[in-house]
Amino acid sequence: MPDPAPFRALLGPAGWREGADAAGFTRDWLDRYGAAPLGVALPRDTGQVAAVMRLCAEQGLAVTPQGGNTGLNGGAVLSAGAQGIILSLARMTRILAIDPVEYTVTVEAGVVLAALHEALGEQGLTLPLHLGSEGSARIGGLIATNAGGSHAMAHGMMEAQVLGLEAVLPDGRVWDGLRALIKDNAGYQLRRLFCGAEGTLGVITRAVLRTRPAPVAQATALLTLPDLAAAVQAGAFLRRRTGEFLSALEFFPELGLALLLRHVPLPRPVETRGPVYLLVELATSIPGMGLEELLEAALADLLEEGSVTDGVVAATGAQRAAIWQLREELPEGQRREGAQIKHDVAVPVGRLPEFVARAGAAAADILPGVRVNPFGHLGDGNVHFNLSPPEGRADFGGLAGALSDAVYDLAVDCGGTFSAEHGLGQSKIALADRLRPGAERDMMRAIRHALDPEGRMNPDKLV
Amino acid sequence: MPDPAPFRALLGPAGWREGADAAGFTRDWLDRYGAAPLGVALPRDTGQVAAVMRLCAEQGLAVTPQGGNTGLNGGAVLSAGAQGIILSLARMTRILAIDPVEYTVTVEAGVVLAALHEALGEQGLTLPLHLGSEGSARIGGLIATNAGGSHAMAHGMMEAQVLGLEAVLPDGRVWDGLRALIKDNAGYQLRRLFCGAEGTLGVITRAVLRTRPAPVAQATALLTLPDLAAAVQAGAFLRRRTGEFLSALEFFPELGLALLLRHVPLPRPVETRGPVYLLVELATSIPGMGLEELLEAALADLLEEGSVTDGVVAATGAQRAAIWQLREELPEGQRREGAQIKHDVAVPVGRLPEFVARAGAAAADILPGVRVNPFGHLGDGNVHFNLSPPEGRADFGGLAGALSDAVYDLAVDCGGTFSAEHGLGQSKIALADRLRPGAERDMMRAIRHALDPEGRMNPDKLV
Numbered sequence: 054m055p056d057p058a059p060f061r062a063l064l065g066p067a068g069w070r071e072g073a074d075a076a077g078f079t080r081d082w083l084d085r086y087g088a089a090p091l092g093v094a095l096p097r098d099t100g101q102v103a104a105v106m107r108l109c110a111e112q113g114l115a116v117t118p119q120g121g122n123t124g125l126n127g128g129a130v131l132s133a134g135a136q137g138i139i140l141s142l143a144r145m146t147r148i149l150a151i152d153p154v155e156y157t158v159t160v161e162a163g164v165v166l167a168a169l170h171e172a173l174g175e176q177g178l179t180l181p182l183h184l185g186s187e188g189s190a191r192i193g194g195l196i197a198t199n200a201g202g203s204h205a206m207a208h209g210m211m212e213a214q215v216l217g218l219e220a221v222l223p224d225g226r227v228w229d230g231l232r233a234l235i236k237d238n239a240g241y242q243l244r245r246l247f248c249g250a251e252g253t254l255g256v257i258t259r260a261v262l263r264t265r266p267a268p269v270a271q272a273t274a275l276l277t278l279p280d281l282a283a284a285v286q287a288g289a290f291l292r293r294r295t296g297e298f299l300s301a302l303e304f305f306p307e308l309g310l311a312l313l314l315r316h317v318p319l320p321r322p323v324e325t326r327g328p329v330y331l332l333v334e335l336a337t338s339i340p341g342m343g344l345e346e347l348l349e350a351a352l353a354d355l356l357e358e359g360s361v362t363d364g365v366v367a368a369t370g371a372q373r374a375a376i377w378q379l380r381e382e383l384p385e386g387q388r389r390e391g392a393q394i395k396h397d398v399a400v401p402v403g404r405l406p407e408f409v410a411r412a413g414a415a416a417a418d419i420l421p422g423v424r425v426n427p428f429g430h431l432g433d434g435n436v437h438f439n440l441s442p443p444e445g446r447a448d449f450g451g452l453a454g455a456l457s458d459a460v461y462d463l464a465v466d467c468g469g470t471f472s473a474e475h476g477l478g479q480s481k482i483a484l485a486d487r488l489r490p491g492a493e494r495d496m497m498r499a500i501r502h503a504l505d506p507e508g509r510m511n512p513d514k515l516v
Numbered sequence: 517m518p519d520p521a522p523f524r525a526l527l528g529p530a531g532w533r534e535g536a537d538a539a540g541f542t543r544d545w546l547d548r549y550g551a552a553p554l555g556v557a558l559p560r561d562t563g564q565v566a567a568v569m570r571l572c573a574e575q576g577l578a579v580t581p582q583g584g585n586t587g588l589n590g591g592a593v594l595s596a597g598a599q600g601i602i603l604s605l606a607r608m609t610r611i612l613a614i615d616p617v618e619y620t621v622t623v624e625a626g627v628v629l630a631a632l633h634e635a636l637g638e639q640g641l642t643l644p645l646h647l648g649s650e651g652s653a654r655i656g657g658l659i660a661t662n663a664g665g666s667h668a669m670a671h672g673m674m675e676a677q678v679l680g681l682e683a684v685l686p687d688g689r690v691w692d693g694l695r696a697l698i699k700d701n702a703g704y705q706l707r708r709l710f711c712g713a714e715g716t717l718g719v720i721t722r723a724v725l726r727t728r729p730a731p732v733a734q735a736t737a738l739l740t741l742p743d744l745a746a747a748v749q750a751g752a753f754l755r756r757r758t759g760e761f762l763s764a765l766e767f768f769p770e771l772g773l774a775l776l777l778r779h780v781p782l783p784r785p786v787e788t789r790g791p792v793y794l795l796v797e798l799a800t801s802i803p804g805m806g807l808e809e810l811l812e813a814a815l816a817d818l819l820e821e822g823s824v825t826d827g828v829v830a831a832t833g834a835q836r837a838a839i840w841q842l843r844e845e846l847p848e849g850q851r852r853e854g855a856q857i858k859h860d861v862a863v864p865v866g867r868l869p870e871f872v873a874r875a876g877a878a879a880a881d882i883l884p885g886v887r888v889n890p891f892g893h894l895g896d897g898n899v900h901f902n903l904s905p906p907e908g909r910a911d912f913g914g915l916a917g918a919l920s921d922a923v924y925d926l927a928v929d930c931g932g933t934f935s936a937e938h939g940l941g942q943s944k945i946a947l948a949d950r951l952r953p954g955a956e957r958d959m960m961r962a963i964r965h966a967l968d969p970e971g972r973m974n975p976d977k978l979v
Contacts, residue, residue: 155864238673337759516704
């Protein structure tokens, strides 16, 4: 019988919550998942995490690590039937060291990304990871889900920023891999394996991350294009022309923009309407590079050859913010429209037009009139292929499952993945079992069982 | 009793070598390791690799995958007492696809890095991985050892270039993870785990790699500095000032240069002698960026504040090549001097001066007069802390083991690693058992056993 008393004694009232006091930790962001835990542990340091893990081992309890609880797939709350605790890193928020010579930062896992951006900015540094939830998402969760965002095309996902990790293993032992090293090939790359492991191998408690000199100049444009194929070609052209400076290439369709402007009163930066828009951003940490001129010259060539039909380069910081706001609030526009189905998939960049066309046709076959809003990261092929019901209808009429299956199947059929940057959590576990190659599934099961033989780490997630 | 007949029948005379015909495959690059194998398999495609692996499974044979056989630690040849085969990828050398829109290339594992550079160059693309052995090293081996080189500070190690992998598992099953995706978070990052696994989990047969637009301009300088601490500070300064363009920061001491010039007649590019030299390179794929002016302005400031005592910026391609030649042939100078001990370690960049000072003092305590030649990659803290005997002596007088132990211990004590970019192979296996944190060793053993329960994949390597 699980006994909360030792947790209460270990952690005190600030570090252990039960029942109503645990609200805010037990359900996921979208309020779709979350069984009641024995309690929520809020340790204040690695030693307390280890002690909590030992107590769970003694009592045979499951452990679900939780960062900012911003995940969309229910990965950071308990699955139905699991008997265990939530281990929140929300009190481990210290930035331990910023080293401007090494370009590293050492943090506790509970540091919020926006807070880290602010602290780094004061030293002229940046961590090139930007996503919508950065005001709540915590570093440990960003590592555990191998977060992506809009700058992954230039700087890689979270895994590319991780130099060293400290984690507490299922039996309570502390793994000290907190080394500030780019090159560290002393056996398997455990630091990489923990990225995207969604808390199934242990609890990340501290990390050393790479930083870079902060940008001092940016140039941002919004383009209108005749179709997605033109956008892919324009992206390849911009890579050649703007090289090291190209930091973001985001795309969205007219439908997404129209839904947003229907619900949120914002100006249209470009006069010519879609069907496709491309947000382009260049950034540099070097003064005097003339990014605007570089971007304008490239756009002039694209306009002249007709692959871009209209475009505007932001002339002020306010214009730049207005362009980004369209991209960042796109999901909010669709949310306010009513029912929706979200998909986080990726395909090879060159096959984006094929995927979007085929998935759109398949969705329309299943539910005529369904509204398709594919947007995302052109630079890395990650598309949020989100759906709204036909105009005037409140729901998908029981076809949501069939629609999702079609989208995921086609992503895989186009050489892509059914899970790009949001992880699997609980919501994609059956999907993963269906679509993962058998050899891949077997390897993942074997690794998980090898490192957590009792199966107590975040059960019913990932594999 | 192992039976070569099925291998002969499967692979034919071009694909199976025994006895004297296997020379060139069975001993390592430095001729220090390599037990006699039953034979060397040279399959021509993934299907044949899988068939070879099934034969090995049937006969209970060990399998050591081999690429270009350029490794320095005996990882690609059989260990003493192992009964098995060498599986060479040397006949799988096809470049399957270069995609200039996606910036990807798909290759068989046996492609030689220099050949890939050439093919990519013809399309205006580059793979930012450069190392001394690129004329022989093959992609599969570069992945299996997670190769580093001189551009890892800017672009990461080999793992950062890998998008997708195909590998044959110990039981002969083919894992198809050959996806051209930056974002692919559908469970554990198996593609990362195979990087640096040194052939212990399976045989890499194909890979999709990221490419980038090829540089169209470079600016290269060689600087003289008063000490290594000044070099570290200069490196941090250059990062701030030259931002996205900074592609290499290599350092070496006066001793290394003197040994090279003693044995190879080359000009000195800078008049002022060390003690420390720094090679700085900027690169860009954008025309007209004025890299030389940018580098010269930064150097002028460094000279004025006295942290750099002398410097020259290459004015021609020939001067640039001459500067790089000094860095690249540095190991050759020391080799020609006679006996040497090589160490491939890394420490956090900021602790390089401390490590070099302490390790130098410790070495001199053990063997007075020992000549210390620490050189390598200032941008990532990877130092090849190589030793020559005291002037006029032919060997280390039986102290090589004590000297190496001191160097490795101090690297770890300075927050570093005993293995940065060369992998472990056979030569560092005992060292790894001694210096690896216990939790790390246990996780590695568990992973290895989980994926290769019979222990037939490259035994006595890695862990």
